[in-house]
Amino acid sequence: MCILRIEVESPCVFICYKRKVGGRQVINPFTVSSKVKTIQNEVLSPLYSMYPGQEQAEFNELLAETGKVISNHQQFFEEVSSSSLVAFIFKIVKMFGGADELTEEDFARFTSYVNDGGLKAMVAMLLSEDKEKSFVDELARLDSQVRKNAAPMLAKSRDLHHDFINGYFVETFGSLAETPQKLRDNFHRSEKFIRTLSELASQIG
Template identity: 50%
Template sequence: MINPFTAHAKITRMQQDALRSLYTVYPGFETMRHDWLLAETGRALTAHHGYIEELCRSHFVAMVFKIVKFLGGAERLTEDDIARFTSYVNDGGIRAMIQMLLAANKEQAFIDELQRLPVHIQNNAPLMLNKSIDLHGDFIAGFFNETYGSIDNTPLRLRENYELTRKFICRLVVLAEENLKQHRS
């Protein structure tokens, strides 16, 4: 059962856990390859995926997205985005994303997991991923400003992780679009 009084704290904890490996100076992670850091993000999300799924099935989902917007970094999040994300999670998308992040061959895992999802989620994937590029940029810029005082003060490795993650998401957009073309032909 989702408790609206503790939702803010749980969301903050999820964000911290998901951001830790890629976007904070964390002992032992400075020299790790980006794909390993993505897997660490997948492991962090694994710990929270049950709550995310429960949240998206609850009546509090709109309130929680307002909390996320209030926390910053998601000002461009619309009601349509909320509906798309909720549908994605409810149809197994968060599990698919975690499987992809944990996989050694993330691109192939993305394609395999995407093809297992309902067609409406596959159709929605390029749009959702494109939107996530903008939201990721806004959110991480806000996080860097809050944590390090400015983007320029952010350690170079973390800025590089941001760029690599952005390129990775852009690549997923291309793969999702190619998947749609294959299904239409």
């Protein structure tokens, strides 16, 4: 086992160990849980945290910022999804996200979507101007099994997003009533956006 790189990510510093198994690089479980938590916070930040400019920011701009964050960690997502640590990550996601309804079948669907090019397509969609058109175009380029997988994956994502963000608001602000209205608006628009993508995926798949 060797140290391949040191990654510094505020507010934590991680030394990422990797080793090669059968020609593939495998992520070390001793560092992956902290990294998952950090990535989760970074992905939530554009839409669900208050900072200078949040009140004036357009929803599409915030989706694009979210896409940039995901893009920054895309390699990590893809490495984990193709590694032997998938079951371990499943437990981490449930522990950090409170995703009690997330089943192993759901998680397998998510990781399969990542492995088959779905994550790359999602990032391209989030960064585009016309997100719905980009989603349709990107999904159409993927294999048929990926297209069929997209609709149920997005439907489950919508349910998980609803439960998790509500819990996140309560944990962060004390209650939904105390959550800034702009963040609640972002949440409702995100719900609608995911629902629209799920409907589009059903038509394509």
